[in-house]
């Protein structure tokens with residue numbers, strides 16, 4: 001008997017998913033990857049009988065020290081550079097961190113640079129803080145830092161440069177080390193900060209994890225690396241962190257909202273500390289790497305088998321595959337044609353800053369199981385055949 005379809009319904013999810021449509025645009029963990037028992041067990045310890053009632057008090061501005069110690073140890077173990085608790089500050093996830101960054105590291109009206117394509121919801125955060133966005137293209141080696149350099153030589157003075165150095169959303173690429181080093185040099189020369197959005201950093205499928213952007217900072221105080229529990233534990237926790245040189249962390253801690261509120265999300269940070277201290281989070285991350293690694297291979301192999309003419313790169317980590325469409329096929333029109341087949345995805349233009357990305361789609365392998373991913377690719381191939389060879393009977 002085949003397992004029930006992956007769905008999420010009711011009042012809780014931001015994006016409901018019913019059984020009829022496979023929405024390969026969903027960049028979220030599947031419900032089967034949300035480890036409720038781990039969080040429940042830790043919550044009982046933090047909030048149950050005998051627990052310290054001060055967990056409900058205004059918290060420390062940087063976040064509980066024991067939480068930051070536990071997180072620093074986990075990061076040091078998983079990344080290539082040692083992390084100290086003083087370099088960490090708790091946030092309400094990367095989305096909230098980006099709003100703080102926009103207020104603290106750019107002046108109203110100042111341009112910010114954004115990788116193009118980009119995480120499609122980041123741009124809205126910058127624009128809602130009154131920051132105009134300029135795009136710098138991403139290729140198979142990540143952000144084209146030489147194009148940024150050209151803008152800087154031409155007089156652009158951005159508040160910050162927003163990039164995703166590890167398993168970029170939507171392309172999945174990693175920033176080449178030489179480019180990462182150059183980016184930090186430029187940040188120093190032209191006085192901006194590099195905002196590295198790294199929620200997928202711990203989700204590499206190979207043995208060697210990619211370097212964290214902070215490993216290129218070397219004490220210069222030019223990198224803000226933003227992390228999150230959304231992709232490695234649960235997005236509903238609304239918990240993340242800033243990892244930066246002590247002086248940059250201090251700039252966050254002086255923000256009025258953090259001073260007034262006593263830091264962000266202390267109750268959830270205390271609970272998540274309970275998941276870290278038992279080693280359960282590390283084991284869960286390894287489980288995710290295994291499951292996502294398998295799913296990514298299934299999706300990639302199905303694409304290679306069904307659509308061999310499309311040059312799609314093999315995913316090495318993260319949540320996404322970036323698929324170039326056959327010449328002349330428009331991603332937005334394809335999405336419309338896919339709806340009656342019970343298929344959705346993210347059309348390239350949603351992720352665009354300035355580029356024409358109508359010839360690409362983003363597919364996620366995080367939400368559906370292996371059989372559903374195969375079925376999604378089968379539907380995609382059918383729609384593509386109908387689009388490129390109208391009048392031809394659908395393939396069996």
Ligand SMILES: Cc1ncc(COP(=O)(O)O)c(C=O)c1O
Pocket residue numbers: 027092093094095096119164169197199227228229230235239240
């Ligand atoms: C690159 C990137 N940054 C940030 C986010 C959102 O992070 P958070 O849930 O921590 O706000 C996402 C979610 O898809 C993402 O892909």
